[in-house]
Amino acid sequence: RRRGYPEAVFCEGKSPAHLRAIATALLERHGGDPAPDVPRTLFTRADAERAQAVLDVLPDALHEPEARLLAWPPTPPEPTGGLVVVACAGTSDLPVAREAELTARFLGRRTELVVDVGVAGLHRILARTETLRAAAAVIVVAGMDGALPGVVAGLVSAPVVAVPTSVGYGAAFEGLAPLLTMLNACAPGVGVVNIDNGYGGGHLAAQIAAPRRD
Amino acid sequence: RRRGYPEAVFCEGKSPAHLRAIATALLERHGGDPAPDVPRTLFTRADAERAQAVLDVLPDALHEPEARLLAWPPTPPEPTGGLVVVACAGTSDLPVAREAELTARFLGRRTELVVDVGVAGLHRILARTETLRAAAAVIVVAGMDGALPGVVAGLVSAPVVAVPTSVGYGAAFEGLAPLLTMLNACAPGVGVVNIDNGYGGGHLAAQIAAPRRD
Amino acid sequence: RRRGYPEAVFCEGKSPAHLRAIATALLERHGGDPAPDVPRTLFTRADAERAQAVLDVLPDALHEPEARLLAWPPTPPEPTGGLVVVACAGTSDLPVAREAELTARFLGRRTELVVDVGVAGLHRILARTETLRAAAAVIVVAGMDGALPGVVAGLVSAPVVAVPTSVGYGAAFEGLAPLLTMLNACAPGVGVVNIDNGYGGGHLAAQIAAPRRD
Amino acid sequence: RRRGYPEAVFCEGKSPAHLRAIATALLERHGGDPAPDVPRTLFTRADAERAQAVLDVLPDALHEPEARLLAWPPTPPEPTGGLVVVACAGTSDLPVAREAELTARFLGRRTELVVDVGVAGLHRILARTETLRAAAAVIVVAGMDGALPGVVAGLVSAPVVAVPTSVGYGAAFEGLAPLLTMLNACAPGVGVVNIDNGYGGGHLAAQIAAPRRD
Amino acid sequence: RRRGYPEAVFCEGKSPAHLRAIATALLERHGGDPAPDVPRTLFTRADAERAQAVLDVLPDALHEPEARLLAWPPTPPEPTGGLVVVACAGTSDLPVAREAELTARFLGRRTELVVDVGVAGLHRILARTETLRAAAAVIVVAGMDGALPGVVAGLVSAPVVAVPTSVGYGAAFEGLAPLLTMLNACAPGVGVVNIDNGYGGGHLAAQIAAPRRD
Amino acid sequence: RRRGYPEAVFCEGKSPAHLRAIATALLERHGGDPAPDVPRTLFTRADAERAQAVLDVLPDALHEPEARLLAWPPTPPEPTGGLVVVACAGTSDLPVAREAELTARFLGRRTELVVDVGVAGLHRILARTETLRAAAAVIVVAGMDGALPGVVAGLVSAPVVAVPTSVGYGAAFEGLAPLLTMLNACAPGVGVVNIDNGYGGGHLAAQIAAPRRD
Amino acid sequence: RRRGYPEAVFCEGKSPAHLRAIATALLERHGGDPAPDVPRTLFTRADAERAQAVLDVLPDALHEPEARLLAWPPTPPEPTGGLVVVACAGTSDLPVAREAELTARFLGRRTELVVDVGVAGLHRILARTETLRAAAAVIVVAGMDGALPGVVAGLVSAPVVAVPTSVGYGAAFEGLAPLLTMLNACAPGVGVVNIDNGYGGGHLAAQIAAPRRD
Amino acid sequence: RRRGYPEAVFCEGKSPAHLRAIATALLERHGGDPAPDVPRTLFTRADAERAQAVLDVLPDALHEPEARLLAWPPTPPEPTGGLVVVACAGTSDLPVAREAELTARFLGRRTELVVDVGVAGLHRILARTETLRAAAAVIVVAGMDGALPGVVAGLVSAPVVAVPTSVGYGAAFEGLAPLLTMLNACAPGVGVVNIDNGYGGGHLAAQIAAPRRD
Ligand SMILES: Nc1ncnc2c1ncn2[C@@H]1O[C@H](COP(=O)(O)O)[C@@H](O)[C@H]1O
Ligand SMILES: Nc1ncnc2c1ncn2[C@@H]1O[C@H](COP(=O)(O)O)[C@@H](O)[C@H]1O
Ligand SMILES: Nc1ncnc2c1ncn2[C@@H]1O[C@H](COP(=O)(O)O)[C@@H](O)[C@H]1O
Ligand SMILES: Nc1ncnc2c1ncn2[C@@H]1O[C@H](COP(=O)(O)O)[C@@H](O)[C@H]1O
Ligand SMILES: [Mg+2]
Ligand SMILES: [Mg+2]
Ligand SMILES: [Mg+2]
Ligand SMILES: [Mg+2]
Ligand SMILES: [Mg+2]
Ligand SMILES: [Mg+2]
Ligand SMILES: [Mg+2]
Ligand SMILES: [Mg+2]
Incomplete structure (x- = not known):
């Protein structure tokens, strides 16, 4: 990604099927056991149904229901800066x-x-x-x-x-x-x-x- | 006044002539040396020109230019309450x-x-x-x-x-x-x-x- | 409470589970048979489901469905003032x-x-x-x-x-x-x-x- | 006028020169001593300068400065209705x-x-x-x-x-x-x-x- | 009614039970076979459920679902005016x-x-x-x-x-x-x-x- | 100009001095007797003072005060299209x-x-x-x-x-x-x-x- | 249609029954196998239920669910212009x-x-x-x-x-x-x-x- | 100043007299030849009249009329950071x-x-x-x-x-x-x-x- 930051997928307007397709593309690009430096992808504003669509494909994704957010790979990068x-x-x-x-x-x-x-x-x-x-x-x-x-x-x-x-x-x-x-x-x-x-x-x-x- | 509080004249939309007439009516009602229990009248939102119109008739009125306010008679009542x-x-x-x-x-x-x-x-x-x-x-x-x-x-x-x-x-x-x-x-x-x-x-x-x- | 008035819980954004937890904390603090001078707690804007969540824990709370309000302890204090x-x-x-x-x-x-x-x-x-x-x-x-x-x-x-x-x-x-x-x-x-x-x-x-x- | 009511000239956006031209056209149509059944024309929202422009041409027009209105011919029709x-x-x-x-x-x-x-x-x-x-x-x-x-x-x-x-x-x-x-x-x-x-x-x-x- | 026109009941904020009570009061006041000069009552903005509530009590009321309106007695008065x-x-x-x-x-x-x-x-x-x-x-x-x-x-x-x-x-x-x-x-x-x-x-x-x- | 249309100078926020400078630059680029195919420049929303500033430098510019517009060179191109x-x-x-x-x-x-x-x-x-x-x-x-x-x-x-x-x-x-x-x-x-x-x-x-x- | 363009039916406020009636009228006017130059009719903003109502009557209509649009006859005219x-x-x-x-x-x-x-x-x-x-x-x-x-x-x-x-x-x-x-x-x-x-x-x-x- | 940054005086609502008083207080605090590390004061949104009021007292202040800003002492600090x-x-x-x-x-x-x-x-x-x-x-x-x-x-x-x-x-x-x-x-x-x-x-x-x- 151009500016060195993770990609974010805004889930609100997208169908579960569409989200499964995006997740599948990610999985195919990086494989099921991605390298530690694989860029993280965030799924934002995902309600229960949309979160489940992502988890169907990426079951190990981090899912924080309260924040309506998923992340994959599920661990954040080593922190830097302030x-x-x-x-x-x-x-x-x-x-x-x-x-x-x-x-x-x-x-x-x-x-x-x-x-x-x-x-x-x-x-x-x-x-x-x-x-x-x-x-x-x-x-x-x-x-x-x-x-x-x-x-x-x-x-x-x-x-x-x-x-x-x-x-x-x-x-x-x-x-x-x-x-x-x-x-x-x-x-x-x-x-x-x-x-x-x-x-x-x-x-x-x-x-x-x-x-x-x- | 029905509810026991001073009358207030909102000066913004009124002409200086109109305000002079209101002030004159006050003066005529209470005389130039009003009794201490005469109800106070406030003139609010009076710019310099309108304030002067009131002062022309009631030269002893209290005038606070910053607050754009005049009061006559110029002293507040003895305070009560909180x-x-x-x-x-x-x-x-x-x-x-x-x-x-x-x-x-x-x-x-x-x-x-x-x-x-x-x-x-x-x-x-x-x-x-x-x-x-x-x-x-x-x-x-x-x-x-x-x-x-x-x-x-x-x-x-x-x-x-x-x-x-x-x-x-x-x-x-x-x-x-x-x-x-x-x-x-x-x-x-x-x-x-x-x-x-x-x-x-x-x-x-x-x-x-x-x-x-x- | 700092200013001497009852605490109020705004129920609208809260889950029934969360409200049950708040009610349980109250119960634990004051016991099931609270002293007469226990400060009242109000639950405001409680729809039927949220009201029930409070009543599950505090069955003797006052509930006024029309006002969407609950109060516990259920009796108001002795009136004072105007x-x-x-x-x-x-x-x-x-x-x-x-x-x-x-x-x-x-x-x-x-x-x-x-x-x-x-x-x-x-x-x-x-x-x-x-x-x-x-x-x-x-x-x-x-x-x-x-x-x-x-x-x-x-x-x-x-x-x-x-x-x-x-x-x-x-x-x-x-x-x-x-x-x-x-x-x-x-x-x-x-x-x-x-x-x-x-x-x-x-x-x-x-x-x-x-x-x-x- | 099509619907049987007087014409009204909205003066606010018009120049004094323009208003004089409108007044002159009226004068030319009906003459200086118009018949009693000549339809009235209203000039609305006329400030002092615009009112004067109308009065320059129609000096006998009715002018009510407070209402910012002029009417010519200056007398209203005989009243009918409620x-x-x-x-x-x-x-x-x-x-x-x-x-x-x-x-x-x-x-x-x-x-x-x-x-x-x-x-x-x-x-x-x-x-x-x-x-x-x-x-x-x-x-x-x-x-x-x-x-x-x-x-x-x-x-x-x-x-x-x-x-x-x-x-x-x-x-x-x-x-x-x-x-x-x-x-x-x-x-x-x-x-x-x-x-x-x-x-x-x-x-x-x-x-x-x-x-x-x- | 003070001004000589029918009463109107605005149904939108009212419960079916409340509307049934209003309809019952009407029925009790005028009887089931009201005199021709009984003032009409309109029920406005009545959805299907609220309309049914009125009809439960006043089955002969006029009901126009498209207009979300009911009227009782169901016939309009003899027309007058324009x-x-x-x-x-x-x-x-x-x-x-x-x-x-x-x-x-x-x-x-x-x-x-x-x-x-x-x-x-x-x-x-x-x-x-x-x-x-x-x-x-x-x-x-x-x-x-x-x-x-x-x-x-x-x-x-x-x-x-x-x-x-x-x-x-x-x-x-x-x-x-x-x-x-x-x-x-x-x-x-x-x-x-x-x-x-x-x-x-x-x-x-x-x-x-x-x-x-x- | 990139898209083949005349340049327009929006005069409202600009000082007369600034507009004179823009006009002078135009004059210098095309000379006082510009070729017929010189692209036209429009000066829009020019009040009297700003229009005069342009005319000071380009006295032969077309000026339509009612439209608050000036154009230079002052003649429009030969019309084409619809x-x-x-x-x-x-x-x-x-x-x-x-x-x-x-x-x-x-x-x-x-x-x-x-x-x-x-x-x-x-x-x-x-x-x-x-x-x-x-x-x-x-x-x-x-x-x-x-x-x-x-x-x-x-x-x-x-x-x-x-x-x-x-x-x-x-x-x-x-x-x-x-x-x-x-x-x-x-x-x-x-x-x-x-x-x-x-x-x-x-x-x-x-x-x-x-x-x-x- | 007056201006030479297809008619469009805005489906959002209309009931399925109403849309079926409109579709039936179309069918009756042009027959089930319309001539190639029959003017197209568009049905816009049709959700699934309303689209189905149209398709019930005109099963060969083009239906693009994502665009919430139907067209009948289903083929666009031969393109002209730009x-x-x-x-x-x-x-x-x-x-x-x-x-x-x-x-x-x-x-x-x-x-x-x-x-x-x-x-x-x-x-x-x-x-x-x-x-x-x-x-x-x-x-x-x-x-x-x-x-x-x-x-x-x-x-x-x-x-x-x-x-x-x-x-x-x-x-x-x-x-x-x-x-x-x-x-x-x-x-x-x-x-x-x-x-x-x-x-x-x-x-x-x-x-x-x-x-x-x- | 608590957070280590220069003070700013918002001039728009203040009278020239008030601004002269503020400027005089500054002058008295730091003297006419202030030490290089004296904190800068900015005067923002100063129109010509208000700027002159500041310059009357602090004639060596930096004044940028286009930005409607003055600064005193007139030189910025040695730059640090990005x-x-x-x-x-x-x-x-x-x-x-x-x-x-x-x-x-x-x-x-x-x-x-x-x-x-x-x-x-x-x-x-x-x-x-x-x-x-x-x-x-x-x-x-x-x-x-x-x-x-x-x-x-x-x-x-x-x-x-x-x-x-x-x-x-x-x-x-x-x-x-x-x-x-x-x-x-x-x-x-x-x-x-x-x-x-x-x-x-x-x-x-x-x-x-x-x-x-x-
Ligand atoms: N500054 C003010 N803002 C709002 N209301 C005012 C103010 N001054 C006077 N009034 C109210 O306006 C009433 C007088 O209005 P008027 O008769 O137009 O002078 C008073 O009785 C006040 O209640
Ligand atoms: N559809 C309506 N829209 C606006 N006002 C209405 C409507 N229907 C009834 N009203 C007014 O609301 C009053 C009755 O209000 P309520 O007592 O709440 O039923 C009537 O006297 C009417 O003046
Ligand atoms: N009256 C106008 N209203 C809106 N946009 C304008 C107007 N006149 C000029 N412009 C646009 O503003 C641009 C020039 O702006 P400026 O460089 O500030 O003069 C031109 O290229 C036009 O696209
Ligand atoms: N142009 C400005 N816009 C917004 N806030 C400002 C501006 N200039 C100064 N301030 C803020 O306003 C405060 C000073 O306000 P005052 O005491 O009214 O001069 C400063 O501490 C700044 O934080
Ligand atoms: Mg960026
Ligand atoms: Mg009161
Ligand atoms: Mg407080
Ligand atoms: Mg009409
Ligand atoms: Mg009335
Ligand atoms: Mg373009
Ligand atoms: Mg057209
Ligand atoms: Mg800070």
Whole structure:
């Protein structure tokens, strides 16, 4: 792949049959016992039925149902570069947060997950300051008011990748509210990706934290 | 006035001549040396020209140009009820914050103003926790990401009146972004008023903090 | 809980298994026969399946299916502070109105429900003026044109908490229309919460009507 | 004119020179002392400069600066059909209300104007019930929350023509808020026209109240 | 009923049990063989299940499944006033058009339905000019581009009631596109109601075409 | 120029000095008496001040103030291909219609302008059917309800290029209403360009009507 | 059909019974073995159930499930005019792209499909330049960022018909994002149709590429 | 400053007097001949009048009028970390692009500016591939269709910071169109900041390209 990163297959619009075909092509290219340096392929946004289609062909693939993600070969590459920390406020945002974390890990970064840090309880965020400051890139996932990335950006000097989610109701307008909040974050240093785009957030953070030779 | 609160004249759509007529009617009703219990009248959103029109007739009116507000008779009533604290992040939100504070004061509350407390610098907010907790109602004024009311609501048990402002640019969409943020605040206890509606925020907070006989 | 109010579990994004785990943790913390001063926990926006998951573990929990709410321990605390009146126009808004009322009651307020008072029949609202004026805080729940809170705010001097609902169709735009109406209410003294946010409206009103020591 | 009603010239996008040419054509067609049954021409949304351009050519034209309207020949036709009542809450909506009233009158209806009847003070509307019920069509003009037409429609059995205005600020979104309110009016019998479209509202009401031979 | 028109029960948010209760109350009030002058009750937006609930109690009610409407007693009153013509472009808009027509008929008007008259085939509209001009009120129902009401308003001098529908896809945005088109109709004399609001359109047209004593 | 068409300079964001520099570069490249086959350059959206800046350097440039357009060398190329007809309803849309027409002419097409053909007066459009049918491409420019392109597309079999304009007010929302109408046109064969984009509409029509060798 | 093109039946809002009736009418008009010059009828947006309804009556109809399209008689007319090329980035946009291609073919054009040419891999588009330049009209179908039509328009001098799709999630807002992108395409020569409107795109391109006699 | 980066003063909402006070405070803190390691202060979004206010007090400040930016002390720090490349399509986006570049430089990065690389002329972008690939972070500034960042992200493996601008008209909706395009960019590795936020884009890129010790 041109830019040195794993290929990702977006499963949402594809039929199980189509996904089985993609998986079969992978299997044929690399064989059932692929070399350790075979590039990883990610299958993102795979519901149970689509995940099963991939597993039919690649039974040893890693499958994280909560993150709706599969990876094959199933082990991430040896990590290089800086640490990627993923933070979110609660269980509702976890699927997107985990998708981001796994993506960053399969792009070759060490990752750490920090949950239960909402802006309505500042002490919980402040208690995790050290972890957040250890990161080369912080991914912050938030729905509803989307205020967390701006607060985190005020605490760290590393770039913050903000991922708005569609969690919430009413005037959250399917993620529009947190998206706007993040674009207007008072602290500089926040880059925003699409609503619910855990994959994109993980990818960008992995690029930011990549080993560099300036 | 039916509900026991001062009358407010919204100056924005009115001509200077019209405002002079309103001021003259007031003067004629109460005389040039009004009794101390004469109900106060507020003139809101008065630009320089409109303020001058009011002052032409009522030269002793209180005029706060930054808040675009006039009051006559110029002294607020003796305060009763609980304290109203008004908080905002910086100088850009001050006109609306001051409009809110003065309105609450002229409705009969003690008020205190807390500025320079943005979410990108949590220590500044935390340093003011005691003041915030002393309030019977907290008004939080914020533009851009509008994250401050939710953070404050997490710190106090009194109701928070959130006033979004049109401060910001681009995806702040003239105050839409902070409005949505506030409606989606993660902490409960936040009631939102219209964008830039310092008058409405001050009025609501004064009602909340009014003396009560349950 | 930090601010002295019950904890609320938002059930919508959570699996039944997850809710059973939360309920089990509660049971383990307080035992099957909890002391009278055990803080109440609310489970909000629980559909039939999620409600059953909670009841599996806490069979004596209060369950109000219309309001999609459960509470445990099942009795509200002894009421203190002022009266909270909840008003709405008809049966369609009742689920949100009841959610608001129960929340206020479990936060420790006396509550009263006033239904069938739409703006298209003013005599019905006017007939309830006395009840509305007895409140320390009035919650007004309305969909479609959302005009009721402004009308009520013109009748009472207590604060009005306005809860827009997604009831309606077409240009109601899932609650956007009543939300905007309420933010633009002609009478001051209206604080708005998120669309369909009965819990938030009840919480805010309970805070407003809380016993106070100014 | 095809449908039997006066021609209207929308002045907003036209240059004074262009308007002078239109006025001159009128003058040439009907002469300086036109017959009583000459069809009236309305010039709508004419600011001072454009009004003067028309008056340069037709000095005896009726000019109502507040309504930004001119009419020539300057007297309305002898009224026929039913009464058109125009209602609004205050001075800010008067320009649109007057534009509506004058349009209806120049289309041949008797008209009456009812001002200062906002929803925040129901007694004022109720005090005018008799006048409202005398109408064959009621035009209700309102900005901000736009709640008045629905309230009036609940009081009368004649059709209500609702004209939203751009009066207000913030979440009024240049008239979007009252427009949506009116489209969602709880009482049936409300037909809505464009924001600030006093001319259109007056025209529709005049058609509704036209003499009829069923 | 206060304004002399039938009551309408909006079925969409109501349970079958609730509708059976409403129907039973009706039956008890008027008996199984109601007098000819008993006021009609309409049940609008009733899907199959809800319609059956009404029919369980009132088996002789008129049921028009396409219009999702029931009426009881099942015969409309003797028509008075002017003719109401309902026009639409095709089969997709028929449910709303029929709901409008039946509402107008049960409010006591003669009605006529004109279908298959889209703006992309002007000759078909022009061929129906005579019928359209016979109306005291024309209801025009249209989705997608919503251009038909403006074209019809240019052909007739009676008022046009425009009903936008959610028919269409993509940039029709659930009826927003035709709604805006109708509000901006080039010809005056168009009053707009809510998207898909056939009931409201029929009601307004019936009021416009009501017998009048000026 | 790569694709064989004239270069266009969008003047709106450029300073007069910058435009003089661009004009000077042109003059230097082609000399003051350019060969007949020198490619034409268009200056679009030039207000008076910017137009003067171009004329300072290229005094013989064609300048059409109404269309805010300049062209140099000032004569269009010898026309080839099919006829481009530009249609609009009235004077307000003329600047955009003329910009479209001149662009098409300077791209080498014969053009014809048809004005005063609104949908509220069908006979006027029908009277021009022959001209419209002679076109290889029809450009239809319309603001407000934007209904004209769909009506024209129903009359001709050539492609229709629809140009929405910001003409109108209120719910026209700066051209959004006609834009949506055109995208939802009932007749197929309509391609839409940006609001007020006369240049783009003229360019596309010229490409459609270009001489072709299939 | 008036304009010489096949009739299209939009199946989405129609019942299977209704479609069977339409198909039966066709069969009766042309017989089971129609003459070669019988005009083709297209059935668009037919899901499995609706397609089967058509096939019940016209078993020899062409059915392309992916494009949700049927055609009868099943063979396209002999091609005339120029080539229509349809381009899209990937499998998700294929249903719309195929609908466009088949429509153009049944309107009488030669067509070619170019897939897998996204803007994130320029070499793939550039590799197809020759094909794109052979077209008399290019249809570009794209969701998400919708950037492809502008890139293609920069490569060819033929008109580009841009079809936005609802492919994507979050801030793609059901196709709004690519729609806006296409309306703002930097290269001139792009005409936009409705979101997911493959039929409309194919129709317009077929008209553009039609044989012409200037 | 907490995070080691220069302070920035947002001038837009501040009065000249206020800015002079800020500048005076700086001067007093650091003296007229500040030490080389004094932290730089940026004044962003300063129009001519506000820039002059700063220069009145700090006459040796760097002032870039096009970027509306001032810096004091006027020389950037010695660069460290990786290269930041700023790319944009043309002169209209230059003010924002230069603001981004200068911000990155004053945060301590080497920078390079690449202009005139629009997506409608791919060869120009491709010709700059080497420069783009030399960057540790690429800032791409674009208005109108906002397609450039996605194209660039497909060419480089470094992170892309996308800055939408309000350049354009009509359906660009003040920058909304390019903002949505960028959030939906097909290539991963794009982080988006607020519309016209050159300062934020420069800041984020400087953080990404900062020297790192993993
Ligand atoms: N700044 C303001 N924002 C919102 N409402 C206001 C404001 N000032 C006054 N009002 C309300 O507007 C009413 C007066 O409006 P008017 O009669 O137009 O001056 C007062 O009774 C207030 O309720
Ligand atoms: N289809 C409808 N669309 C809009 N309003 C309706 C409709 N049907 C009934 N209504 C209105 O809703 C009221 C009854 O509401 P409800 O009490 O909820 O059944 C009636 O008085 C009507 O004014
Ligand atoms: N009025 C216009 N509207 C839209 N695009 C235009 C307009 N005029 C010129 N353009 C395009 O903008 C490009 C030139 O932009 P610029 O280099 O900023 O002058 C031209 O190649 C045209 O494609
Ligand atoms: N052009 C800008 N756009 C967005 N944020 C900015 C800009 N300039 C400064 N800021 C931020 O605004 C803060 C200063 O705001 P203020 O105190 O109002 O001057 C700085 O700390 C920056 O983070
Ligand atoms: Mg930071
Ligand atoms: Mg709190
Ligand atoms: Mg009140
Ligand atoms: Mg009524
Ligand atoms: Mg008419
Ligand atoms: Mg056509
Ligand atoms: Mg091209
Ligand atoms: Mg890349």
